[in-house]
Amino acid sequence: MRHALAIALTVLTVGSTVASTTGGPAMAQAEPSGHIRVDQVGFGPAEAKHAYLMSRAPSPGARFSVVDRDGREVLKGTAGRDLGSWNASYGHVYDLDLSRLRAPGRYRIRSGALTSPSFQVAPASPADSILAFFNGQRDGGRRHRNDRAATVYEWPAFTGPDTDEIKGELTKIGGPVDVEGGWFDAGDYLKFTHILAYVDTLLWASARDGAPGDLRLRREAAHGTKYLDKMWDGTTKTLYIQVGIGAGNKEGTFSGDHDVWRLPETDDTSEHPFLRHRPVFRAAPPGEPISPNLAGRTAAAFALAAQLEPSRDKARELLDKAADVYAMARTENVGQLVTSLPHAFYPESAWRDDMELGGAELALAGLRLGDPRWGGWLERSAHWARQYLTHEAGGDTFNLYDVSALAHTDLVRAMRAADASMLAVTETQLVDDLKAQLSIGAARAAKDPFRAGAAYDAFDAVPHAFGLAATSRLYRSVSGDRSYDTFGTQQRGWVFGANPWGVSFVAEVGERSIRCPHYQISNLTGRPARGAVVNGPNSASLFDEGLGDHLDGMSPCPADGVDAYARFTGRGSRFVDDVRSWQASEPADDFAAVAVYALTLMSRD
Secondary structure: OOOOOOOOOHHHOOOOOOOOOOOOHHHHOOOOOEEEEOOOOEEOOOOOOEEEEEEOOOOOOOEEEEEEOOOOEEEEEEOOOEOOOOOOOOOEEEEEEOOOOOOOEEEEEEEOOEEOOOEEEOOOOOHHHHHHHHHHHEOEOOEOHHHHHEEEEOOOEEOOOOOOOEEOOOOEEEEEEOOOOOEOOOOOOOEEHHHHHHHHHHHHHHHHHOOOOOHHHHHHHHHHHHHHHHHEEOOOOEEEEEEOOOOOEOOOOOOOHHHOOOOHHHHHHOOOHHHHOOOEEEOOOOOOOEOHHHHHHHHHHHHHHHHHOOOHHHHHHHHHHHHHHHHOEOOOOOOOOOOOOOHHHOOOOOOHHHHHHHHHHHHHHHHHHOOOOHHHHHHHHHHHHHHHHHHOOOOOOOEOOEOHHHHHHHHHHHHOOOOOOOOOOOHHHHHHHHHHHHHHHHHHHHOOOOOOOOOOOOOOHHHHHHHHHHHHHHHHHHHOOOOOHHHHHHHHHHHOOOOOOOOEOEOOOOOOEOOOOOOHHHHHHOOOOOOOEEOOOEEHHHHOOOOOOOOOOOOOOOOOOOOOOHHHOEOOEEOOOOOOOHHHHOEOHHHHHHHHHHHHHHOOO
């Protein structure tokens, strides 16, 4: 149900009542004078460590201390300069520098009557918790057995550009095809190749770059590759892009995935025909060129799997699949990119970065396997890097819609193994663009009292923060420059609680993490959504019409319906921890994947 436009869940805002914007349950008591915000996961011993004192009144030179789990004081300090106002209630934010704290242990910060959540100093990473989320997202087995023999349909027509409501009926064109497996995309049960290829690429990259000995991570990545192998039919040169549909049709003759709140185990016997037998859609007719974003990132996933596959025969098979998909890319008269149906679910517009990435991973895999084609892939990757720098650079940073940070880094790695003098791009240009992407985030962070490099009032704030954290380490790996290390650590810290709301945007990670994600499985079973990474704050305007009614079968969460975070709304952004607030609280696979990549890279500091 997660996407960049508010189009799939219009049912939630029909006849809605504006949610209460009073404070949480503690509001009946005296409102505290301020709050201490800190990364609730913690820091490596040698990392820069910063927390924030957010106060109602000026507090220059405020004293603070750090105490261990036994209450013993281990560090004293005074608050740094006033970093600015957050909102009308909290006019002051002060930096608390904890960097002198290096001894491993669990701690809290105290300042006057205020006490922070706990955090630790230890070389630890919560990436394992996020992998648990992927395991819960797995499809197949008791879930959607009917996907083993699914019917292929023509692309549907939609009733408008900003809706997923279908006009008319679906038209069968083929099948059966086996599309069982993979991962659910988000809080719903749709599956998209565009997303899954990105996720699988980052999981393999995490296993290669951040956690080479982590067998659990490799197994999860292999699960994704197995599914991609089903979505690519090498015999007919067909790439399948989607399983399931978001909504039903205007005529009301069928329903879609977003129309029913339920557990996935019930779909195989559902009364709704397109939940019971989910439709499949392809990128293009057999043998015809496919959208270059899909070709590039799918090839990258296969090629990365080839880089880590211990069997050379299997690795060559994977490399050949990657090469076949990459060769199918439509790179002239591209038009609107193919991502999902409707395109507005994931409105990607950049594609040259995907082609750069696919070429770079093919080159690295070819080098590993001694494949003579590697030089040609290197040239293509460099060509598309040059085109990216000319046409697409400067507008975004590492996330689902821009993979150039990883592409640049791996292209540099491949170039260093070759004579790169005749390529279309230089190492310096690639490293400079990595730095330019960090500069985008750093410029935004310099104006934010919590040093956030992502935009609070836009979709995907949390994955952008993780993307910037990852980019800080990728940039260091090819430049040797550590000047963005602290910035990267601050982005990670912002996700885990060093933010105006004081909440960790990863479920069950941190003392005060999101409690009510827009996630059917946890909502209906009551089991925690451990490791689910959510969107985080979004534009306050998206909540102007309230959160809407609860869907049939949805368990209210929070039970009292009160927005405990309303008083922290500020700078055009709002965060709501409510099962109905898909704009802020829905988890997604791509969020989790970039989180795993950033955290594994940073765990090696």
